[in-house]
Amino acid sequence: MRFLRVQGGYFLNESLVAKWDVAMRNDPPHRDDWSQGDAAAHYWEWLDEEQQLAFLDWLVYELSHTDGGWQHKRDLEEILHAGGSEWKVGDRGGNPGLEKRVPQGVADAVDAVIANSATAGALLSEAWHAAFGRNPDPEEAYEKAIKAVEEAGAELVLPMNPKATLGTMIAAVRDQGDWRLPLESASAVGAPLEMMKSLWEGQESRHGGNGYRKPTPAEAEAAVLLAVPLVQFFTAGLLARPTPPVATE
Structure with a gap:
């Protein structure tokens, strides 16, 4: 799914998906049939809307603690902004995660x-x-x-x-x-x-x-x-x- 792509590939990889599964006790169907390159797309499509938001919120936190995570968070924010989402990537007071979008001047x-x-x-x-x-x-x-x-x-x-x-x-x-x-x-x-x-x-x-x-x-x-x-x-x-x-x- 294009939503999950960034330059050079996916930022949703097998290790992140597996970590989320363990945390949430998920059991995606047909997991063994997914190829490495399509795992992120399959996984995203399997989640309902509420699970997608919860996953993205968790993902922002995880990316904050990985090398190069700032770039992936920026990519994710650009995707959310371009799609007109009411959610944005936020990071205030050491609390990274999704938050409701407010006018940029207010946020600044x-x-x-x-x-x-x-x-x-x-x-x-x-x-x-x-x-x-x-x-x-x-x-x-x-x-x-x-x-x-x-x-x-x-x-x-x-x-x-x-x-x-x-x-x-x-x-x-x-x-x-x-x-x-x-x-x-x-x-x-x-x-x-x-x-x-x-x-x-x-x-x-x-x-x-x-x-x-x-x-x-x-x-x-x-x-x-x-x-x-x-x-x-x-x-x-x-x-x-x-x-x-x-x-x-």
């Missing part, structure tokens, strides 16, 4: 924030993978999105409170009243404060009893995309209080 911005935000970036990477990865976990994604913002901003907003949450951060930013983005606007804090409130109040899984509800995939994706600029605002010092004037004698 997320990569930059993750790379430059230390622990908050690591949490944001985990949130992104849980929201957009092949096996999404909306509850995990939403929780890690909030934790990323807390890690980025809690010590700045409430330096004397080691147990600060996004909820207490919101109250402090509102009550302190002098947090600003570097914009010529008296209400320059309004947008990020509303983003923080939306992120915090939208997590219904924080509540016990009758108020408990897991977030939907769409809610988790929105939460992660809200967290990205908030982490950037704090870690880059864009959302800040005015520096007190230096006392002079």
Whole structure:
């Protein structure tokens, strides 16, 4: 099958197919009748759509740990892009695998924030993978999105409170009243404060009893995309209080 071909042959070879079979306990039919050159094509056609996606997700991880794997991952990404797939080859925070395709500018911005935000970036990477990865976990994604913002901003907003949450951060930013983005606007804090409130109040899984509800995939994706600029605002010092004037004698 042409989908599995790359320059110089197949990147799905017998050893990879066998390794996947062992991991998934698969038993492809007529395996003994396949020739070495056609094994990949036969195998791909034997899988259903869900198995194909699972196989590709696993394959991206395997290729990340082989010599020349970067080239094969690039080839696979070109094939997925050319075919208009909703999936792409992703690799954030050491988590290689398939993830949902977002506009390239958004992906680049997320990569930059993750790379430059230390622990908050690591949490944001985990949130992104849980929201957009092949096996999404909306509850995990939403929780890690909030934790990323807390890690980025809690010590700045409430330096004397080691147990600060996004909820207490919101109250402090509102009550302190002098947090600003570097914009010529008296209400320059309004947008990020509303983003923080939306992120915090939208997590219904924080509540016990009758108020408990897991977030939907769409809610988790929105939460992660809200967290990205908030982490950037704090870690880059864009959302800040005015520096007190230096006392002079």
